[in-house]
Amino acid sequence: MEEIYDIIILGGGPAGLTAGIYLSRAKVKTLVLNVGVIGGQMSLTHEIANYPGVPNISGYMLSRTMQKQAESFGCKVISNAKITSYKLAGELKSVELAGKGIFSAKAVIIASGGKSRELNVPGEKEFAGRGVSYCATCDGDFFQDKEIIVVGGGNSALEEAVALTQYASKVTVVHEFDYFQAHKKAVEEATNHPKIDFILNSTVSAFYGSQSLEKVTVKNLKTGEDTETKIDGVFVFIGYVPQTQPFKDVVKLSDRDEIIVNNQMMTNIKGVFAAGDCIEKRFRQITTAVSDGTKAALNIIEFLQN
Amino acid sequence: MTLDTNLEHITSEAQYHEIINNNENVMICCGRMGPMCVPVYDDMEELRNEYSKVKFYDMLFDLPDAHVIRNLPECRGFMGLPFTVYYKNGKVVKATSSIQMRDQLTEILDENFS
Numbered sequence: 062m063e064e065i066y067d068i069i070i071l072g073g074g075p076a077g078l079t080a081g082i083y084l085s086r087a088k089v090k091t092l093v094l095n096v097g098v099i100g101g102q103m104s105l106t107h108e109i110a111n112y113p114g115v116p117n118i119s120g121y122m123l124s125r126t127m128q129k130q131a132e133s134f135g136c137k138v139i140s141n142a143k144i145t146s147y148k149l150a151g152e153l154k155s156v157e158l159a160g161k162g163i164f165s166a167k168a169v170i171i172a173s174g175g176k177s178r179e180l181n182v183p184g185e186k187e188f189a190g191r192g193v194s195y196c197a198t199c200d201g202d203f204f205q206d207k208e209i210i211v212v213g214g215g216n217s218a219l220e221e222a223v224a225l226t227q228y229a230s231k232v233t234v235v236h237e238f239d240y241f242q243a244h245k246k247a248v249e250e251a252t253n254h255p256k257i258d259f260i261l262n263s264t265v266s267a268f269y270g271s272q273s274l275e276k277v278t279v280k281n282l283k284t285g286e287d288t289e290t291k292i293d294g295v296f297v298f299i300g301y302v303p304q305t306q307p308f309k310d311v312v313k314l315s316d317r318d319e320i321i322v323n324n325q326m327m328t329n330i331k332g333v334f335a336a337g338d339c340i341e342k343r344f345r346q347i348t349t350a351v352s353d354g355t356k357a358a359l360n361i362i363e364f365l366q367n
Numbered sequence: 368m369t370l371d372t373n374l375e376h377i378t379s380e381a382q383y384h385e386i387i388n389n390n391e392n393v394m395i396c397c398g399r400m401g402p403m404c405v406p407v408y409d410d411m412e413e414l415r416n417e418y419s420k421v422k423f424y425d426m427l428f429d430l431p432d433a434h435v436i437r438n439l440p441e442c443r444g445f446m447g448l449p450f451t452v453y454y455k456n457g458k459v460v461k462a463t464s465s466i467q468m469r470d471q472l473t474e475i476l477d478e479n480f481s
């Protein structure tokens with residue numbers, strides 16, 4: 062079975078949903094296919110306080126609102142899509158969904174966003190939810206009066222290290238460099254905090270325990286020395302990876318695997334556009350994703366007319 | 368805090384026992400409206416239509432009566448929300464901590480309830 066659309070949007074985060082709103086409102090037959098939960102990283106955000114016009118909202122509510130808004134204009138949204146193949150190079154683009162057939166369109170927007178980077182070291186997966194966490198607001202209160210490590214040296218790592226001091230008795234920041242990438246205020250707050258210690262030029266290289274995490278190996282990246290440390294919890298905030306692997310042989314990527322687009326948000330392949338966190342850019346926010354989605358949609362309307 | 372989901376909520380210990388003892392296959396997600404919990408509720412809402420032999424519920428982690436899940440031996444060592452527990456004829460067959468992807472949920476459902 063083949064279903065034909067004017068445009069298929071791969072990704073249902075803020076970039077993809079915004080494009081969906083603009084395109085379906087312009088009567089372009091639009092399909093949003095999302096491999097995960099609608100809202101993307103936005104739905105993983107506890108509280109959004111910097112989306113203009115909305116003083117405070119949970120990521121979950123903002124995701125639902127954007128989805129409803131897109132659907133109200135006739136946009137079809139499929140979440141948890143199991144995409145088995147992509148054909149993006151030719152004039153007619155198509156993707157295949159397990160059990161649902163082939164969906165084709167004249168143009169595609171890749172809005173596949175990104176996800177938190179993991180350490181990818183032994184024990185990390187095994188102890189996720191049992192001492193290893195990627196969300197301070199979700200899991201912080203399990204570490205009341207406990208000793209924890211925060212891995213990372215960017216804004217998220219240092220801000221969350223400070224936030225976690227309201228629960229933990231001691232927070233040790235383990236960071237791979239001897240300087241921080243975070244902004245000055247975050248560095249000052251963390252370095253002046255009496256409950257926060259630092260281990261620099263180092264990383265966590267293994268996790269151990271039985272029912273829950275009990276200890277880690279901290280590796281000094283300069284000397285190669287390994288130190289085993291007893292610890293109750295580790296929070297990992299080491300940045301972000303774009304979800305562009307399925308497209309790497311088709312569209313041009315930067316050396317950080319981000320999709321390169323021109324000022325019309327088009328990739329090197331005619332009819333394949335990209336928007337949001339998956340493209341090469343500096344600031345990754347909901348507002349910038351929404352802006353990219355808007356630009357891609359408006360350029361596509363022109364592209365389809367021509 | 369309440370759970371703003373379309374799942375049926377369990378609000379008391381008595382209701383919890385009633386549900387797990389009177390249904391063959393039950394999945395309960397015990398959490399808050401946090402970023403690691405919401406995706407699991409969303410998936411469960413969709414999976415309800417695909418797994419008619421399973422009953423899907425949520426329970427607010429902070430309810431005093433949620434100790435029935437918080438203190439399960441199968442949840443010992445859990446330090447990430449939500450706690451998701453699967454029951455067959457009233458007995459726990461599997462429990463997971465923190466966010467689970469849809470594939471992980473269906474793998475457990477298929478393994479235990481098919």
Ligand SMILES: Cc1cc2nc3c(=O)[nH]c(=O)nc-3n(C[C@H](O)[C@H](O)[C@H](O)COP(=O)(O)OP(=O)(O)OC[C@H]3O[C@@H](n4cnc5c(N)ncnc54)[C@H](O)[C@@H]3O)c2cc1C
Pocket residue numbers: 071072073074075076077094095096097098099100101102103105106107108109110111144172173174175176304307336337338339345346347348350
């Ligand atoms: C914990 C956290 C807190 C944040 N807080 C804020 C904040 O307060 N304010 C703010 O402005 N920004 C915040 N951000 C950043 C913001 O969430 C992102 O910049 C924004 O969500 C990016 O939108 P996007 O649509 O490009 O991608 P995403 O939100 O990543 O969405 C992409 C979607 O595409 C899906 N997908 C992936 N691959 C494919 C594929 N091949 N086919 C189909 N679908 C696919 C994914 O499952 C996902 O649902 C936060 C991010 C995180 C992780």
